[in-house]
Amino acid sequence: MIQRNNLLIYILMIGVFGILTTEMGIVGILPSVAEQFDISVSRASLLVSLFALAVAISGPILPLLFSGINRKVVMLLVLGIFIISNIVSYFAANFTILLIARIIPAFFHPVYCSMALTVAAGSVRQEDAPKAVSKVILGVTAGMILGVPITNYIASGTSIEKAMLFFAIVNAIAFIATIIFVPSMPVKERQSYGSQISVLKKPMIWLAILSVLFIGSAIASVNSFSTEYLGTVTNLTGTTLTFALFLLGLASLVGNLAGGRLLTKNAMKTALLFPIALGISLALSFFTGKSTVLMLITIMLWGLFFAIGNNVAQYWITSAAPEAPDFANGLFLSCSNFGITIGTAVGGLFISGMGTPYIVVGGILFLLLSWISILLRKYMFNSKKHQQVS
Structure with missing residues (x-):
């Protein structure tokens, strides 16, 4: 089995x-x-x-x-x-x-x-x-x-x-x-469309949607311009730039596995600490951005926490509506894509208005909003019914 x-x-x-x-x-x-x-x-x-x-x-x-x-x-x-x-x-x-x-x-x-x-x-x-x-x-x-x-x-x-x-x-x-x-996998308990959509009546699902939007926007506002940042600020070119992007990707793969384990161990603690950890790693770039070696370490932290953030976002919205997993995962994908659109637009504004080094400011602001929405869920819905995420 x-x-x-x-x-x-x-x-x-x-x-x-x-x-x-x-x-x-x-x-x-x-x-x-x-x-x-x-x-x-x-x-x-x-x-x-x-x-x-x-x-x-x-x-x-x-x-x-x-x-x-x-x-x-x-x-x-x-x-x-x-x-x-x-x-x-x-x-x-x-x-x-x-x-x-x-x-x-x-x-x-x-x-x-x-x-x-x-x-x-x-x-x-x-x-x-x-x-x-x-x-x-x-x-x-x-x-x-x-x-x-x-x-x-x-x-x-x-x-x-x-x-x-x-x-x-x-x-x-x-x-x-x-x-x-893959064996045949018929749906044993078919849910009506109305019962699945009814999860939108829950205030907690809307807090989860906001959290996913903010997390997706935070990640995209920086990740979408990581190549631009490394080329403009750190002055990486050619094979060094390719190597840096490879490290970013490798760290992301590790972060996926780490995110799953951390959520299994303590979901609420992981969700609350994630925005803080990623925020710190983004802020580090103000001190490490111009150093190739230090920025390579920083970019790995970015990749690690970007991936953990995706895990947190998916878990956060599906745990808010466990009775409608297909609909909840659809909401996760939709909100994540809207987050990419919003984050990329905001990152572009920071580049044009303040310069490439300041894309991390947009990311940190979105992380602050995500942390607030996560905190609200913790204190508004901290009951036995939601014990699995508290």
Whole structure:
């Protein structure tokens, strides 16, 4: 049973890695896409922004609609859509076809990812759920961190079409593994749409939504401009810059596993200490930013706490609505994507208004807001009913 559950979680990891690589990998080849289709880079960036917008819109809706269908069927459906869309992208004759081939699967992104988080949590004992979920989030982080350099490497060595084919191959591997190794997973207790949506009547879920928005905004306001920061402030270039970004990604992978263990041990303490720990690591950059060695250490702390923050955000919103896990995970994905939009915009404002070193100020302000919302939940809902998060 344990081996079968572990295999299931690893297949889910591969699945979310393929989906997130499809989403984020395109970032590494936007200039190549713009050149190939003779368009501006800003127009090519619609491949990223419209994808994220589709995820944010469908996040609370489609996971809810698919929540009563056999999990295996849903997994195969979404992976099949991603495979077909990436094959269409491979043969796309113009930018419009490529854009449509990107937007359609984006709407199904939250269906697979929210279901993967729900299935992972439900495959183990309740107290081990955060650790199981952290492994799936590890696949998400790997897709976000490794997807860009892998795609860039493939495209620069061959063509952007081959990069699209890589997306399809990863999704196909998850598709085949699901067919062979994943058993049928019918939903035993089907919940009505109304009962799931009714969790929005709970004040605690709205505090959780605010927390996730603030955490996502804090991370994005800095992480979106980490390359700019390292290049402008620390003056890293070439292989040194690549190495620094690799350390950021490596630390993020470690942070995912650490986040799951910390939440399992003491969820409330982890949630309360996370904004403080990340805030301190961001503030450190004012003292270490101009030193290559010290900034490499600081960037690893950033990656570690960025990943822990993602774990905290997912746990925080699903623990506020344990009776509707699919809907709660959809809310998590939607709020996280809106947080990325908000944080990136605020980070850009700090760069244009105060300079690149001050992007961390925006991050610290969002962390302060997240800490306040977490503290409010602790003292407003600290009862036996919510003992599992206090």
